[in-house]
Amino acid sequence: MASDNTKTPWVKTNRGVATCMTIFFLVLLGYLFSQDWVYQTQRDGFRLGFFTVVAALAMLICSVVMIFDRFKDDTTPEILGLRAKHWLRALLVLVICYAYFYLAWNIDFLIISPIFLAFSTYMLGVRPVSSAIVSGVIVGCVIFFLFKLIGIELPSMFF
Amino acid sequence: MIDFDALQQAISMVFTFNTMLWLAIGVTIGVGVGAMPGLTATTGVALMLPLTFTMDQAAALGLLIGLYKGAIYGGSISAISFATPGTSEAAATVFDGHKLMRRGKGKKALLTALYASVTADFLSDVITILIAPMLALVALQFGPSERFWLMVLAVCLLGALSGAHFAKGMLSAALGLFIGTVGADPVSSIPRNTFDLWWLADGVHLIPLVVGIFAMGAMLEKIVELSSVKQKAQRLGGTLKGLFSMGGEGLSFREYLSCWKEMSIGLGVGTFVGMLPGLGSTVGAFLSYGIAKQVSPHKKIGTGKIEGVAAAEAGNNATVGPTLVPLLAFGIPGSAVAALLGAALMLQGATPGPRMFELYPALIYSLFLVLLLGNIFNLGIGRIFAFVYAKLGELPAPLLVPIVMLMAVIGAYSYENNPYDVLIMLFFGVVGLFMRTFRIPEAPLIITFLLAPQAEENLRRGLLINEGDWFATLMNSPLAIGLAIGVVLLTYISSRLRISERMIEMSEEQMAEDEKDSANRSNG
Numbered sequence: 001m002a003s004d005n006t007k008t009p010w011v012k013t014n015r016g017v018a019t020c021m022t023i024f025f026l027v028l029l030g031y032l033f034s035q036d037w038v039y040q041t042q043r044d045g046f047r048l049g050f051f052t053v054v055a056a057l058a059m060l061i062c063s064v065v066m067i068f069d070r071f072k073d074d075t076t077p078e079i080l081g082l083r084a085k086h087w088l089r090a091l092l093v094l095v096i097c098y099a100y101f102y103l104a105w106n107i108d109f110l111i112i113s114p115i116f117l118a119f120s121t122y123m124l125g126v127r128p129v130s131s132a133i134v135s136g137v138i139v140g141c142v143i144f145f146l147f148k149l150i151g152i153e154l155p156s157m158f159f
Numbered sequence: 160m161i162d163f164d165a166l167q168q169a170i171s172m173v174f175t176f177n178t179m180l181w182l183a184i185g186v187t188i189g190v191g192v193g194a195m196p197g198l199t200a201t202t203g204v205a206l207m208l209p210l211t212f213t214m215d216q217a218a219a220l221g222l223l224i225g226l227y228k229g230a231i232y233g234g235s236i237s238a239i240s241f242a243t244p245g246t247s248e249a250a251a252t253v254f255d256g257h258k259l260m261r262r263g264k265g266k267k268a269l270l271t272a273l274y275a276s277v278t279a280d281f282l283s284d285v286i287t288i289l290i291a292p293m294l295a296l297v298a299l300q301f302g303p304s305e306r307f308w309l310m311v312l313a314v315c316l317l318g319a320l321s322g323a324h325f326a327k328g329m330l331s332a333a334l335g336l337f338i339g340t341v342g343a344d345p346v347s348s349i350p351r352n353t354f355d356l357w358w359l360a361d362g363v364h365l366i367p368l369v370v371g372i373f374a375m376g377a378m379l380e381k382i383v384e385l386s387s388v389k390q391k392a393q394r395l396g397g398t399l400k401g402l403f404s405m406g407g408e409g410l411s412f413r414e415y416l417s418c419w420k421e422m423s424i425g426l427g428v429g430t431f432v433g434m435l436p437g438l439g440s441t442v443g444a445f446l447s448y449g450i451a452k453q454v455s456p457h458k459k460i461g462t463g464k465i466e467g468v469a470a471a472e473a474g475n476n477a478t479v480g481p482t483l484v485p486l487l488a489f490g491i492p493g494s495a496v497a498a499l500l501g502a503a504l505m506l507q508g509a510t511p512g513p514r515m516f517e518l519y520p521a522l523i524y525s526l527f528l529v530l531l532l533g534n535i536f537n538l539g540i541g542r543i544f545a546f547v548y549a550k551l552g553e554l555p556a557p558l559l560v561p562i563v564m565l566m567a568v569i570g571a572y573s574y575e576n577n578p579y580d581v582l583i584m585l586f587f588g589v590v591g592l593f594m595r596t597f598r599i600p601e602a603p604l605i606i607t608f609l610l611a612p613q614a615e616e617n618l619r620r621g622l623l624i625n626e627g628d629w630f631a632t633l634m635n636s637p638l639a640i641g642l643a644i645g646v647v648l649l650t651y652i653s654s655r656l657r658i659s660e661r662m663i664e665m666s667e668e669q670m671a672e673d674e675k676d677s678a679n680r681s682n683g
Contacts, residue, residue: 014324017597021330037351044346045627046619051611052340052352058333065326078380078596086383090592093382093564094585097375101568101581117561124385124557139562143569151213152573 012082013075018066025060032056096120109154113140162520169524172217173532181218182529185225186536187544192226193233193245194548197381197556198563200230200246201601204499205373206563209366209570212506217525221533223503224526227496228280228533231440231476232541233548235272239265239468240549248440251448251471258463263408269549270410271465272472273541275418279426279473281534284480286430288527294488295513303621304635306489308642310614313436313491314607315646319653320437321600328437331594332603338363339611346619358579365502366574367584368608372601373495374567375584376591378560383592385556410465418469421451421460425473432474433481436493437602440475440482447474480530486511487523490613495602498609512613 010016032038038049066072096116104112118136126132147154172178185207192203203226211219234249239256252272259268301309314336318328341352342362353359425447432443451470452460460467483500485493490512492498501511509519516523571584594601621632634640 032352037349040349042344042347042619044619044622045629046346046622048344048347048349048351051336051615055333055337055340059330059337062326062330062333066324066330069326071324071326076596076598078598081387082383082596086386089386090379090383090589093379094588097564097568097585098581100565101572101578105572105578113565117565120561120564121557124382124560126555126557135558143562143565147210147569147573150210152210152569154569154573 008073008075008080012079013073014069015067015072017079018063018072021063022060022067025056025063029053029056029060105155108156108158110140110144110156110158113143116140162524165520166524168521169217169528172215172521172525173221173528175217177215178217178221178529181214182221182225182532182536183540185222185227186229186533186540189226189229189231190233190236190537190541190544190548191229191551193230193249194236194551195554195559196237196243196245197377197559198230198245199373199377200227200248201495201499202373202377202563203227203230204496205369206566206570208369208499208503208506209574211503212574216507216509216522217529219503219507220500220526220529223500224529225533225536227500228476228479228537229540231280231479232273232276232472232537234475235276235468235472236269236545236548237551239268239272248444248475249471250441251444251474252468254448254461254471255464255467256471259465259468262463264463265549266546267408267410267414267465268468269545270542271415271418271468273538273545274410274415275422275425275469275472276476277534277538277541278422279429279477280479280537281531282426283430283433283477284527284530284534287480287484287530290434290481291484291487292516294484295516298489298513299517301638302636303617303624304632304639305642307614307617307621307633308639308646309489310491310610310617312642312646312649313485313489314603314610315650316435316653317437317603317606319649320435321439321603322598324598325654327597327599328603331599331601332607335604335607336611338368338604339608340615345612345616363583363608364574364580365505365609367571367580368587369499369502369605370567370570371584371587372591372594372604374563374570375588376595376601378563378567379588379592380595381556381560383596385560414465418466420455421447421466421470422473424451424454425470425475426477429474429477430481433478434484434493436485436491436606439494439602440478443478444471444475447471447477483526483530487515487526488513492606492609495605498602498605501609 032049032053035049038047038053040048042048100112100116104116114136116136117139118133121135122129122132126135144154144156148159188207189200189203192198193200204223207222207226211222214222230246231248234244234246235252235256236245238244238249238252239260242253242257244250244253256268256272259265314332318332319325321328321331341359343350343360350360428447428450429440429443432438432446433440448460448467448471451466455466458464458466460470482494482497485491486497486501490510492501504511504522507522509515509522567584568581571580572578574580591601594604618632621635622629625631625635634643
């Protein structure tokens with residue numbers, strides 16, 4: 001782990017991330033304690049929220065420990081390189097993935113998958129565009145038939 | 160005692176065309192997964208797990224165990240060929256393997272890696288087969304409170320040994336417990352921890368969780384990595400050029416035998432490390448390599464010697480079988496892959512644990528046979544295609560990422576045909592990305608998630624027996640008290656001794672030493 005107090009922004013150190021997590025877990029605990037099911041005692045004497053509260057408390061304790069332990073000023077190269085745009089890009093990818101899922105299962109797997117694959121490979125840097133299209137079509141078809149072979153039916157009007 | 164009827168049944172389950180085919184496919188995919196930097200054995204097994212619920216038991220085990228074995232060996236291929244270990248387990252192989260490659264002895268290094276991997280893997284599987292049933296007999300004597308404390312002990316051990324930062328390991332384990340409590344209470348069916356979302360009433364399913372954390376999380380990280388670095392346009396045309404072109408000196412039987420000491424060290428270290436929850440095959444490889452270097456200074460391991468490759472590869476592959484020992488004997492997975500194999504067994508209707516030896520003896524024998532047969536397939540496929548796989552490391556990541564994401568979506572959905580599972584998988588993809596960037600180990604999360612229902616079941620059974628008395632439930636025998644004290648001591652000692660941190664420091668020192676040696680030689 002990198003440790004350079006002079007250059008690392010506080011929020012990107014273990015202490016910074018752990019502080020954010022502590023706030024989150026405090027809110028989570030507050031939410032849990034406001035729920036009725038947490039206090040419900042079962043016939044065996046077990047409280048329904050026992051494990052949930054233990055887990056949330058353990059997460060809170062671990063994040064508080066991280067604020068004060070000897071790694072507190074450390075960071076990771078991955079966190080250092082991470083910008084808000086990367087998180088946005090990751091969220092965009094997730095939206096595209098869900099859109100792909102919705103379209104593939106409502107239109108046709110064999111039509112949507114090659115488009116998704118070709119688009120994604122092109123966006124990630126595969127050139128020329130013909131390589132992205134050809135690889136998308138081939139991989140899409142291979143995956144379709146591979147899943148068919150093992151008995152998982154993917155939606156297609158062609159087969 | 161050997162149950163010959165069950166053994167016969169297992170033989171008829173395993174020695175079928177179907178099982179052999181899936182075992183071969185598993186090893187083939189596994190070696191490829193291992194050879195490609197960015198994909199790990201865990202990612203591969205997580206992606207293939209959803210496919211196994213349509214298969215029969217032996218075929219499912221064949222696919223996953225074959226993949227696991229293949230991936231652990233496959234990491235050495237790109238480590239030797241490009242000094243880029245396909246998996247972290249193969250990082251120690253780079254030291255000697257790539258130097259051999261640069262001297263034109265790549266073929267010798269690849270064959271040493273293969274033979275050392277298969278030898279140590281096979282022998283450690285035999286040890287697993289001998290030890291697991293004995294430990295299971297012991298575990299059968301445990302009551303609910305002992306089992307509960309054993310699980311808590313395992314979680315503490317996992318948290319302590321997974322990565323250098325104890326608090327991060329424990330945070331991951333606590334998160335696993337938290338996710339494990341989402342859904343209806345198993346006894347009263349009252350919804351809990353669902354955040355008032357009706358589609359969480361059934362809980363978080365294992366497949367969307369593991370696919371999200373391991374596969375989608377890894378791919379999101381790759382996308383971030385690709386977008387951080389200014390990428391040159393990747394041309395696919397030249398990728399497959401030069402396939403089959405690796406020639407050079409092979410490995411003689413005498414040379415193979417000359418590595419017996421390093422392979423034995425790898426076998427011993429790997430078997431021990433594999434059985435301990437949390438350490439994993441990377442530690443096995445580095446420890447074995449470090450010990451071999453200390454034991455035989457005259458062999459000058461680290462300067463491009465086959466003995467160094469043999470020690471590292473024997474050390475990582477020898478963990479494969481023993482990682483199943485805690486799973487089979489106590490129902491406690493020792494690593495993320497063991498947890499996924501346990502999940503595969505559950506999908507097939509068998510809960511891993513000591514009772515499995517009584518309830519499903521044929522399945523246990525099938526698993527043992529698949530473990531042993533996987534080595535033969537690994538040897539054959541690795542021997543024939545190692546040089547083809549060496550070129551897989553050159554496959555551009557932009558091609559790989561969308562394929563894995565597509566497989567992740569299909570895998571998450573096809574398990575229960577539930578669109579919410581896709582949403583859950585995508586959500587855990589973001590969680591996986593966060594864990595990777597903040598270096599929180601994922602294994603404790605998955606293992607605790609799997610253990611949570613069992614721990615709750617044991618605790619509640621104990622409460623029922625003791626009429627709701629918590630103290631009597633938790634401290635009802637000397638063994639339970641001993642285990643409880645063990646939990647406290649282990650948590651304290653492991654946080655003081657910093658075992659994992661020292662292991663990581665050791666491997667970093669090894670790498671630094673290696674770089675220094677290389678620099679000295681180039682100057683000299």
